[in-house]
Amino acid sequence: MTQVKNASVAAVPVHETERKWWHFFTFSTDHKVIGIQYIVTSFIFYLIGGSLATAIRTELATPAPDFVTPEVYNSLLTLHGTVMIFLWIVPAGAGLANYLIPLMIGARDMAFPKLNAVAFWMIPPAGLMLVLSFFLEAPQSGWTSYPPLSLMTGKVGEGIWIFSLLISGTSSILGAINFFVTILKMRVPSMGIHQMPLFCWAMLSTSGLILIGTPVLAGALILLAFDLLAGTAFFNPTGGGDPVVYQHMFWFYSHPAVYIMVLPLFGAISDILPVHARKPIFGYKAIAYSSIAISFLGLIVWAHHMFTSGTPAWLRMFFMITTMVIAVPTGIKVFGWLATIWGGKISLNSAMVFAMGFIAVFVIGGISGVMLAAVPFDIHVHDTYFVVAHLHYVLFGGSVFGIYAAIYHWFPKMTGRMMNEPLGIIHFVLTFIGMNLTFLPMHQLGLLGMNRRIAFYDPRFTSLNQLVTLGSYILAVSTFPFLFNAVWSWLKGKPAADNPWRALTLEWQTSSPPMIENFEVLPVLTTGPYDYGMTHKSTEAGSEPGTPVLSGSPSA
């Protein structure tokens, strides 16, 4: 598929005229195929990461190390963290972005389709390498891989871990370049930057973070690889190296990584809520620019992961303030979302309950995040289960709930079939209960004195841990209704109309699933993305290509 330079060109030459199932297993350059490839692949890794988590919780059901050895336990937690971050949430966000961005902005494909395919096909080998390392000599030093421990245990696995991350990081950078250029350069001419769906704003911010942060991680990993394989001492204190420098470089990427994981879903939620509440998004510009603000602030908060490390007092104070300030743009989003659904006409379908559930649990992670930013308090709970609880409220309650909401919302567009609603609601209820049962008691465990990353623990924490393990089993079970629903609906589900949710953004103004070149005739904006309840005659874009009727921007 060729790059579309001029949006007025109606037809572009294509290799394929009809989508076949086996296209999904090829080096396809169609962004829709690549998007689904990303989402399905990352979901498979989610199942692997989830199995690892279930094994971790089984071990922690009792205080003694009886289910696995402590060495295996450390491999489990290392792989769980790495798989969930680098092979599930980050690529799942990239998958959604690949599928949605060109459709949302009225383009026929991404700016660099081949690069796009290359970026995707780096994920499976990186992931397989990492998972296979489990059967050789797995990495055991956590997903943070702090030297000097990472230079001493599980060295074979550590090497594989480094190279796996370098590959998936490269994939992430290639994807980000594509999103950036596509969003800025390939919108239909009638779409100004303030008529873009908020998902595009979120991806713009995410791409910026990836492009600035990931190379620094790559630098840290390459130096770590030298220490590991060539015996240099960049970070190894026995040769005069400084482990704290690694921590700075690692977190310079890995804190923004949290926003890389959650911003795309902020965007998705901003697009899902107005559709199912039948109201315009509340404060479009505030939500759009808060993504940019989060992205900028996200780059200057990394050392809050190091408040108990080798950091001087002034640095602790500086990063405390910057970290707390991030609560402001995040608060703008949360309150904007609440005001969006307030007074609306809410359809409680699976996409909407996951979107509202997202707000309900994410806010807990946001609040505990501000608490953790306070240095005196963080000194007590750093590296405890309080932090484990916080990060899972952000990354499970935020990202995973967001991904589920997005899948339920865009599944009809992607497959041309509706998902089963009762199964979706069962899935939500199980996930919501399981999530809170798993992660809420962890706050108390951490405050009371349970440190993280331990295979065996003080017996006084047994009952709370058993509650947590029970919750994690519910979470594990909650995946089955979803899996069955997705597979069955894809094959046999009720055929979906082109626009089953009566949404206004452009991806809904074409067929379901979209034709290979996305739009028969490139659409012209006749309405803003969230103009619900406004008196527009037609919501069908592209029907009158000769008359570019622009609606006013939905500004506040």
Next chain:
Amino acid sequence: MLAGIALTLVSLWYGKNHGLMPIEASNDAALVDGLFDSMMTVSMGIFLLVEGVLVICLIKFRRKPGDETDGPAIEGNIPLEIVWTAIPAVIVLVIGVYSFDIYNQMGGFDPEAAGDPGVVQVAMMPGNGATQMIETPVKHRGHNHMALGIGASPGNADHPADLTVDVLGMQYAWIFTYPVSGVTAGELHVPVNKDIRVNLEAKDVIHAFWLPEFRLKQDVIPGQGAELRFVPTRVGEYPIICAELCGPYHGGMNSRLYVQTQEDYDLWLQSQVASQADGSQTVAAADETPDAHLLAAYAEQVGIDAQDLDQLHAHHSQVHSL
């Protein structure tokens, strides 16, 4: 309005009665808990507000079956948006200033520990009984300026600590040396209501020295000294926990902290001096120690010979019967 008052009252009550923190056993603990209680009050208010709005939407703003019309076309409200930008900004500013103040009261800005490059710190080692092991961090601190942690609270900053203990972290044990008396122990004994300073040093990998009941933690990085200074306020026995992943048996890298009256502490110190004069040595390792052969492998790394190891096992089974 009524809901607002109820929300405020519930938040205030919860902030004081959450019961989530362990016992307060040092002067720092009381400070940190004051901060935590305030944050819990504000957090509870925000939490109830957000969840309350969600529940009301869930009940009140459901679409009626057959109603295909849209909701009101409200695209924003600038004054409202300013309010919900300004209120969180003010809240975080207040929490930030409050935290800053607490950090200062805890001793975070003590130039000894704050990493201020203007201060040379070599002069601080009291006594001459320090072993080679202990002198290393001091030397590092001289040129590195990264000796870090929580120093003396402002009231105590002008005089040295009443008691200094050198702490060495290694896979998977803490070893405590009392430089003045030359005692080496596997557990930490300190007198109550005295100004205590611990100098932290790691032998192999990064460890973190955590006293949950004191709300204090500091990573111990090989080659970089660190310190913590605190005043224990409550007699009792508390856990000492390694909080930074340091290997497979990280979970077992625990020790005990005994806060004793001055008399009990003196008795303990004398018994240690006497027993160590006999040539015996006490080294305690991890709780729930792994099997002997496994420990032997690590013992070799850390330079403990077989005889010490036997003593360690005897000591261990006697002290920790978990």
